[in-house]
Amino acid sequence: MPTLRCEPIRQWEIRMNIGEIARRAGVSRSTVSYALSGRRSVSAATKQRIQAVIDEVGYRPNAAARALKEGRTRTLGLVVPPASLRLTDTQLEFVASVVEAAARADLDVLLSPSGGDHDRSFERLISGRRVDGVILMEIRLEDERVTLLQQAGLPFVTIGRTAHPEGTFWVDVDYAALVARCVHHLADLGHREIALINRSAELAATGYGPAHRAQTAFTEAVRQRGATGIDLPCADDPAAGEECFAQLRERHPEITGIVTINEAALPGLQRGIERAGVAVPRELSVAGVAAAHLAERFRPRLTAADVPALTMGAHAVELLQERIAAPENPVRHLLLAPPISLRDSTAPAPLPRT
Amino acid sequence: MPTLRCEPIRQWEIRMNIGEIARRAGVSRSTVSYALSGRRSVSAATKQRIQAVIDEVGYRPNAAARALKEGRTRTLGLVVPPASLRLTDTQLEFVASVVEAAARADLDVLLSPSGGDHDRSFERLISGRRVDGVILMEIRLEDERVTLLQQAGLPFVTIGRTAHPEGTFWVDVDYAALVARCVHHLADLGHREIALINRSAELAATGYGPAHRAQTAFTEAVRQRGATGIDLPCADDPAAGEECFAQLRERHPEITGIVTINEAALPGLQRGIERAGVAVPRELSVAGVAAAHLAERFRPRLTAADVPALTMGAHAVELLQERIAAPENPVRHLLLAPPISLRDSTAPAPLPRT
DNA sequence: TTGTAAGCGTTATCAT
């Protein structure tokens, strides 16, 4: 049995920099640099010799030195809500897809948990030139982080958009259109009494766009169809969803259709429905906007517009790369309204009890 | 009504570096540097003048230049499973707590989604001196990333541990002890037929520590108590949990106690139990290891050892900081076995059917 | 095809 090696195997006692590679390959530092970047032709023989040395010692250019010289870091900043807040599944998919898209483009991602008021991590990000650009999540209608980024002249893309998004790059879900579609879908099925289970009142109070836009669109769509609409704020957790449904049944038993954009509340909503012994979709139809896997997990499977979070993260990275490469290009937006996937939670309204 | 400003407000057309601050304050660059770092005494008057200029223009030292000069980046690398895999709640809490703990220490976090086989993002992390240290999640019993990190001589801490963890820094949950405790708790309540719902077979096959250690400890504890044990691998999702329970009822109807470390399967397990019309804890007891909020969400509330993910992330950052500051210090570990929180899902075993 | 040298913005070592 071999002896345990507790000491790290210090393979490279000496500093491995481009000069050392050059020395070992018997060329100048610039030749190594050019061999690596390909910005100047290097003879096949020397290129091969250099590559052999590099492979042998596992050399990679020092990121800080390169960043200092080139003026860019090959790193993207991703500003996420602080950890104290539990992220929704859709938010997590944003993070995951941004990180993965960036990795595909050989870009690193620096995470900054930011609570909105200026914290040091965010300050470092923008004024320390730590990143070439920033992706901002969970945008408010009035968002001071956007202002700070604009002042710093740092390229950025938002997932979500402010109240005045004309001059910025953003990717967003068209909650207004999707909620309206859900209402129309239910109205087409004969539902006349419809409720909206929205995001939390606190979120709306702090100017969270989707909450506002969903509410406005809901009211308008319901009015268009001559239906009656109730809208209910609901915190982002299952317990709140259950409580919210209980209240709804108590105060508005006439409701036959529910529209929801609160995916975190879905498990609680389902539980509330089951406990009340309400049959979906026979007695009650439910439609909404949610991450696809949550819609599939709902029982019965939820008719919903599936938020394309994975592609949105990739789009955000793409837009940001363009913004970085060509800062003077005209602004671009992406407002996504994915189709509603018909699953099993909506059906014609039950006949009114006589 | 004011005209919309679509152009970013370019407040600083000129490069704001330490030289420019020095010029505006009428001092030398070194004085500015020392005023900022406090490594040399600077007269109150000049210090104040410098600070005024800095506040006015919002200057912060260029991170790349500082990293190049100091030889450290003030950045930590966090290696996470690739986005394609949906992270469990506990894993997410690790990420969140690491990022937050790092931010508290004024450290930035670079995310590297790594699939195990060498990908470029991981390579950049270790050989490009992009970070001062690395936190590794989802460690395998034999993990080549650990070897690479050791070879690179880069300080690192793992969340989880390899089969031979003696020479490395790590923080881990003592799944073996916790599973044993669950078995003993159930045995104390009179349960003689106990099942373990483990993580997936694939995970175990690729040498995932918790899956192995849980299984071994389960077998041993069951043997100690003279009970009968069934162990079942289960994929990390609700559907698998439901399916797993259905199979369990079909093949082993004699089971009265379940131990589970698969938190992602919990919602499905609950659903399966409800559909089978089994009363918990009267007919069936369930105990496990899970994130506290998932245990609270289970119905009835799950008796479980609550994984202290939030403090573990903080501990990992703490250990890593020590490792970076004093690489020659002896290795340190942290094996956590939080107590089992008695909730509502366990009760004395039902009397055997006669 | 290759080498030389300047400079990116900092910090730290000399001086003064």
Add this chain to the structure above:
DNA sequence: ATGATAACGCTTACAA
């Protein structure tokens, strides 16, 4: 108490 200056490791214009 402060200023000049030399690195840190890299890229790239300029020479050869």
